[in-house]
Amino acid sequence: xxxxxxxxxxxxxxxxxxxxxxxxxxxxxxxxxxxxxxxxxxxxxxxxxxxxxxxxxxxxxxxxxxxxxxxxxxxxxxxxxxxxxxxxxxxxxxxxxxxxxxxxxxxxxxxxxxxxxxxxxxxxxxxxxxxxxxxxxxxxxxxxxxxxxxxxxxxxxxxx
Amino acid sequence: xxxxxxxxxxxxxxxxxxxxxxxxxxxxxxxxxxxxxxxxxxxxxxxxxxxxxxxxxxxxxxxxxxxxxxxxxxxxxxxxxxxxxxxxxxxxxxxxxxxxxxxxxxxxxxxxxxxxxxxxxxxxxxxxxxxxxxxxxxxxxxxxxxxxxxxxxxxxxxxxxxxxxxxxxxxxxxxxxxxxxxxxxxxxxxxxxxxxxxxxxxxxxxxxxxxxxxxxxxxxxxxxxxxxxxxxxxxxxxxxxxxxxxxxxxxxxxxxxxxxxxxxxxxxxxxxxxxxxxxxxxxxxxxxxxxxxxxxxxxxxxxxxxxxxxxxxxxxxxxxxxxxxxxxxxxxxxxxxxxxxxxxxxxxxxxxxxxxxxxxxxxxxxxxxxxxxxxxxxxxxxxxxxxxxxxxxxxxxxxxxxxxxxxxxxxxxxxxxxxxxxxxxxxxxxxxxxxxxxxxxxxxxxxxxxxxxxxxxxxxxxxxxxxxxxxxxxxxxxxxxxxxxxxxxxxxxxxxxxxxxxxxxxxxxxxxxxxxxxxxxxxxxxxxxxxxxxxxxxxxxxxxxxxxxxxxxxxxxxxxxxxxxxxxxxxxxxxxxxxxxxxxxxxxxxxxxxxxxxxxxxxxxxxxxxxxxxxxxxxxxxxxxxxxxxxxxxxxxxxxxxxxxxxxxxxxxxxxxxxxxxxxxxxxxxxxxxxxxxxxxxxxxxxxxxxxxxxxxxxxxxxxxxxxxx
Numbered sequence: 001x002x003x004x005x006x007x008x009x010x011x012x013x014x015x016x017x018x019x020x021x022x023x024x025x026x027x028x029x030x031x032x033x034x035x036x037x038x039x040x041x042x043x044x045x046x047x048x049x050x051x052x053x054x055x056x057x058x059x060x061x062x063x064x065x066x067x068x069x070x071x072x073x074x075x076x077x078x079x080x081x082x083x084x085x086x087x088x089x090x091x092x093x094x095x096x097x098x099x100x101x102x103x104x105x106x107x108x109x110x111x112x113x114x115x116x117x118x119x120x121x122x123x124x125x126x127x128x129x130x131x132x133x134x135x136x137x138x139x140x141x142x143x144x145x146x147x148x149x150x151x152x153x154x155x156x157x158x159x160x
Numbered sequence: 161x162x163x164x165x166x167x168x169x170x171x172x173x174x175x176x177x178x179x180x181x182x183x184x185x186x187x188x189x190x191x192x193x194x195x196x197x198x199x200x201x202x203x204x205x206x207x208x209x210x211x212x213x214x215x216x217x218x219x220x221x222x223x224x225x226x227x228x229x230x231x232x233x234x235x236x237x238x239x240x241x242x243x244x245x246x247x248x249x250x251x252x253x254x255x256x257x258x259x260x261x262x263x264x265x266x267x268x269x270x271x272x273x274x275x276x277x278x279x280x281x282x283x284x285x286x287x288x289x290x291x292x293x294x295x296x297x298x299x300x301x302x303x304x305x306x307x308x309x310x311x312x313x314x315x316x317x318x319x320x321x322x323x324x325x326x327x328x329x330x331x332x333x334x335x336x337x338x339x340x341x342x343x344x345x346x347x348x349x350x351x352x353x354x355x356x357x358x359x360x361x362x363x364x365x366x367x368x369x370x371x372x373x374x375x376x377x378x379x380x381x382x383x384x385x386x387x388x389x390x391x392x393x394x395x396x397x398x399x400x401x402x403x404x405x406x407x408x409x410x411x412x413x414x415x416x417x418x419x420x421x422x423x424x425x426x427x428x429x430x431x432x433x434x435x436x437x438x439x440x441x442x443x444x445x446x447x448x449x450x451x452x453x454x455x456x457x458x459x460x461x462x463x464x465x466x467x468x469x470x471x472x473x474x475x476x477x478x479x480x481x482x483x484x485x486x487x488x489x490x491x492x493x494x495x496x497x498x499x500x501x502x503x504x505x506x507x508x509x510x511x512x513x514x515x516x517x518x519x520x521x522x523x524x525x526x527x528x529x530x531x532x533x534x535x536x537x538x539x540x541x542x543x544x545x546x547x548x549x550x551x552x553x554x555x556x557x558x559x560x561x562x563x564x565x566x567x568x569x570x571x572x573x574x575x576x577x578x579x580x581x582x583x584x585x586x587x588x589x590x591x592x593x594x595x596x597x598x599x600x601x602x603x604x605x606x607x608x609x610x611x612x613x614x615x616x617x618x619x620x621x622x623x624x625x626x627x628x629x630x631x632x633x634x635x636x637x638x639x640x641x642x643x644x645x646x647x648x649x650x651x652x653x654x655x656x657x658x659x660x661x662x663x664x665x666x667x668x669x670x671x672x673x674x675x676x677x678x679x680x681x682x683x684x685x686x687x688x689x690x691x692x693x694x695x696x697x698x699x700x701x702x703x704x705x706x707x708x709x710x711x712x713x714x715x716x717x718x719x720x721x722x723x724x725x726x727x728x729x730x731x732x733x734x735x736x737x738x739x740x741x742x743x744x745x746x747x748x749x750x751x752x753x754x755x756x757x758x759x760x761x762x763x764x765x766x767x768x769x770x771x772x773x774x775x776x777x778x779x780x781x782x783x784x785x786x787x788x789x790x791x792x793x794x795x796x797x798x799x800x801x802x803x804x805x806x807x808x809x810x811x812x813x814x815x816x817x818x819x820x821x822x823x824x825x826x827x828x829x830x831x832x833x834x835x836x837x838x839x840x841x842x843x844x845x846x847x848x849x850x851x852x853x854x855x856x857x858x859x860x861x862x863x864x865x866x867x868x869x870x
Binding site for chain 1: 327328330332333341342343345
């Protein structure tokens, strides 16, 4: 799939905003991910062309940042923090709970394409641990009950 | 002095230039510090941490490969703490290293083994599963990667970026999962990828040509010259049992190759032991080529050539040695009795060769490869250097990227170097003379409206760059002088351009670019129909001069060029041809025309490694040796005479081209007597003035340029 015209414009705009072209790779990858749902190989090759950078550099940056989706993902990515504060407050049990409830392992996507379950390192919100991110939204002080409500809420949103 | 710095390393004083790296200062004192990522030809990165040392005043150990010296600095490499650090770093590096040395190509010549042996811990405390990767991974058809062995020094990634500027490989992933890789579906497609194999300090990057072929300690290493192009990169030929060549390695000649090889040269070692090599002489009987003894074959060859009388011709080779080509032309002139000798069968411009010779003998072409590094403007005319003379491309890239030199790249196609050019001039093929004249005119303020298919503006922009130049390296392809339609005119225009530049105070070095490993040498030693050896134009006085040197009179009239031979063969003007080390029937441009002409000959002798297209048409085929099976000299594009040495025994019954010619001369009853290859070179040095004073020994391991006087 080709990058949309709008995304291309935004990438070219990013190119003008930094003293070195390589700095624009990161914002370009964000734009790509937004545009295609994940950082596609075709898209990365296009970024290399647009920024006049080696493909290997774009691929290298994308693989360095593990939070870029390298594969198609669900509509909602459930990124559960597993770093110290969250871990001490039982984030691994929350992951198990989600895994069982959704019937998928960490890294997998539900068959309806709605949820992808991932674990991530510190989300920088330790005061409200355990914490999870879904899309751009933070969910804090999590409990299994709260997770039930969040999943229901996201399902309703997706249907709407 | 402000530019010098005094420091102490392990209690010893040393003075070094400001900006020197601590590790280089230590090296000067003979103090060894173990390294992996550091390489003197690349920017330091401090990635591997192996070279840690103590420096007084620093709270923590410092990497000596990226710390620069300071006045009064006190460095210690010999304390128990430093030794312990070296040991610890090695223990870390070995945690994930598979230690599969017994099956690793690098085993025996591996810096990781050597450093561990000298500085490493005797065992490992790591008791867990090592990190695993899929392996080996083919990065390209030539380079194979074992990611488990990799210690992430990034030498390969840095080489491809800093030196080759072909950044196909990069570090992927992060931290513990780091690996060297390529973008999916984009192979490691660089002209210089093989250098990363040689730079790799472990057995991670491997050559698909060499892999599993030999252990390093059972190979011999012979100093030689790459026979692939006119740069003449210095190589080491690695062989097993004096029988099988398994690889070439670089042999740093700072004036020629800077320690790098191109892939075309490096991986072209397999032809030497190819099972298809000719091993027995062949003679055509009843229409078929059949095996024969050397005596039968040589007798047939000499008889067939002699039968043609004056209508015989010979073609030497741009990849045979000076000694072989010299003997070949001497044999053709004295024994067969013809000056119909050339080094190529391509068509020549009228006067093209004369222009070339004028340039070589007047000292117009007196430039050197190293001039590229010291010029502020480089002009390249008529060659796709990246393909034709790949390692010269590295010199140009370095000059443009590191020294800020400007490149004027004149070539009909948008070749790789166009990207580096301040001015790219894609003149039209066949309009070289017009282009050169236009540039010369523009430079004296008489810019034409258009020239050589370029607009006046394009020409003028190049002239402007030149007008600001102080030191110019002008690289001129042989083809624009010799085979483009108006070679002599092109040459005159270049002469006038250089004259004007010099009159304005610029220093100009002009280097002739020749494509073959020994095109230059072939011409030097007399593979030209209009010239005796040493560029003596054939006339009465040169004829008697040569007669005196040889003790026998060569034919007094100029001969036919290679292309004349093609034409004359078709109408019976040439009846017999002897080809040494060329396959004109497979010429890239005119194969059909040439093959047709060869088919009309009464008699054809071919001396080569393989049963080539030309050999298939021959009446006699003589199996000859490759450069690895003989010794002699090549002369490269900067007129550097360099030595090749014998690395292996000749294959089966094949013989060196010098021996073949000597035996042929003997068969014909001529007195050609040379005790050794050196004796032939001694004669060349007597007969070819440019080689005067050179001897096999004085050439040395890195060659000597022959002098041109201006």
